[in-house]
Amino acid sequence: MLFFKNKLFVFFLLFFIISNYSYANENLIKILQEQSNIVFIRHSLAPGNGDPAEFILSDCSTQRNLNQKGVSQSKKIGKFFDKNQIPIELVLSSEWCRCKDTAFYAFGDFKKFDALNSFYDERFSANEDKQIKNLKQYINQWNSEKNLVLVTHYVVINSILGVGSGSGEIIVADKNLILQGRISEY
Secondary structure, eight states: OHHHHHHHHHHHHHHHHHHHHHHHHHHHHHHHHHSOOEEEEEOOOOOSSSOOTTOBTTBGGGSOOOOHHHHHHHHHHHHHHHHTTOOEEEEEEOSSHHHHHHHHHHHSOOEEOGGGSOOOSTTTGGGHHHHHHHHHHHHHHOOOSSEEEEEEOHHHHHHHHSOOOOTTOEEEEOTTOOEEEEEOOO
């Protein structure tokens, strides 16, 4: 009898978690459909950490890039926005190839914006304050009925929103940078 009660408890616990997750996603999709938001997307899966020592911004072959799973993940992000009819005003991307590729495979059309560049590497760490200031200024001046999509890096999202992010994770904030929700399964 105890075994049956434990199984029943686990079933209800999983049902509760899954139904709440689904409900949270539905609410966030509705927010994305009906309001203008700042949508941060961490680049899709690019195995490794940081960039190689020989990294050159203008040469993708020297960078850490998306693998096939990352390309597939990027395409799923785009399908998520299409399927849910989420309006987008503009997609901006870091100049790093893994971000540009994420933006391209997800949305096709995008523009580069250096305020979204990584400052993880010691060579770029001095840029953080200037980049975050420029990014906040851009967001403050941005005025649209549609969503602004920013494809960037863990460090940028963490610096501006104070939260971590997984590869390909969608993090939604309002124009005041107040977190509205996150989506990692699409």
